[in-house]
Amino acid sequence: MRIKLFHIYIFILSVLVIIGTAGRIDAISNPSGIILSPAFTSISPGSSYLLTIQNTTPANLNLMVSPQAFSVDNIKHNLTPLKNNLDLTKYITIINPAFALAPGKTRQINIKYLASIPDVIVGVVVKNTDISTQQIGVVGQLASVIISTTLANNDLKNITQTINLNPKLEFFGINLGTQVGITTNISNQTDKFISIGADVTEYSSITRLNQVLLTNQLPTSIYPKQMIAVNAEITDNRPFWKRIGYANYVQNIDVQGQTLTISKKILSIPFELIVLISALALVSFYVSYNLFKRLEKRRNVAE
Numbered sequence: 001m002r003i004k005l006f007h008i009y010i011f012i013l014s015v016l017v018i019i020g021t022a023g024r025i026d027a028i029s030n031p032s033g034i035i036l037s038p039a040f041t042s043i044s045p046g047s048s049y050l051l052t053i054q055n056t057t058p059a060n061l062n063l064m065v066s067p068q069a070f071s072v073d074n075i076k077h078n079l080t081p082l083k084n085n086l087d088l089t090k091y092i093t094i095i096n097p098a099f100a101l102a103p104g105k106t107r108q109i110n111i112k113y114l115a116s117i118p119d120v121i122v123g124v125v126v127k128n129t130d131i132s133t134q135q136i137g138v139v140g141q142l143a144s145v146i147i148s149t150t151l152a153n154n155d156l157k158n159i160t161q162t163i164n165l166n167p168k169l170e171f172f173g174i175n176l177g178t179q180v181g182i183t184t185n186i187s188n189q190t191d192k193f194i195s196i197g198a199d200v201t202e203y204s205s206i207t208r209l210n211q212v213l214l215t216n217q218l219p220t221s222i223y224p225k226q227m228i229a230v231n232a233e234i235t236d237n238r239p240f241w242k243r244i245g246y247a248n249y250v251q252n253i254d255v256q257g258q259t260l261t262i263s264k265k266i267l268s269i270p271f272e273l274i275v276l277i278s279a280l281a282l283v284s285f286y287v288s289y290n291l292f293k294r295l296e297k298r299r300n301v302a303e
Helices: 131-136 153-157 271-302
Strands: 034-037 040-043 048-055 061-073 078-081 092-094 098-101 106-113 121-128 141-148 159-167 179-188 196-204 207-213 226-235 245-255 258-268
Touching: 034 121, 034 141, 040 048, 048 061, 048 121, 061 092, 061 106, 061 141, 078 141, 092 121, 098 106, 106 141, 153 159, 159 245, 159 258, 179 196, 179 245, 196 226, 207 226
Parallel strands: 040 141
Antiparallel strands: 034 048, 048 106, 061 078, 061 098, 061 121, 092 106, 121 141, 159 179, 179 226, 196 207, 196 245, 245 258
16 A cells, blocks of 8 residues: 655645545545545654544544554655554554544544654554445545654764855855855655755855745655755845955755754855956056056157
């Protein structure tokens, strides 16, 4: 079976996933079924969260919430339910897992996340146990996935970032203009989902000049073994004489409360300065040339 997770809700409801009669898990796009939120939750072991379940069907539903382990398809970035003999009660506790839910009603279930499992994603599934409701489209089960916010030192070593600077006007890598394109690559080589915030700040010496936020271009969660590329641009509108020299671009990524930093410098020689120096050189040449001609003419007259 394969899980495809699609973000439907941004604020409270984020993702809705359902397993059909053939065992495939897809996102529901119609109101005839069960709404489950959150589909992703980021918490640390020992913490709890409330799982909200809403019955949007016209029938009474008998539901069961149970722990579930998932593996990750690192190529398609899908989740697959694991069928194994893991005792998941050591990792997840569910208060009052079985209940009936009337049409239009909502129920909240307390889920306690006890511990993480190496190389395994855990969560819970909500299954409809009443066969009589299958005729109205409520079949299979919904999934809510837990993202551990606790990262080990080894995890941090496996989260990498790069920053590439691409001046819009440049000559052999020297920035001649005011705009610098930024390409950021973030790679998650851990076995965990991670939530990331990122920004790039431009400095001249120790003076902070400009900043661009990258977080709004990043997905809510980055899958294990997934790499994300983000493009941005920073514009330096200072007078050209203040843009002479090296500018340092510092990139910070916040990985679930922990900050990783890299930086890169680029030499800036403003095009306006080049034009000014060229103009002064031409004027100097013109003046020197005319002075030389006058001196030469005087020598000829003297002779």
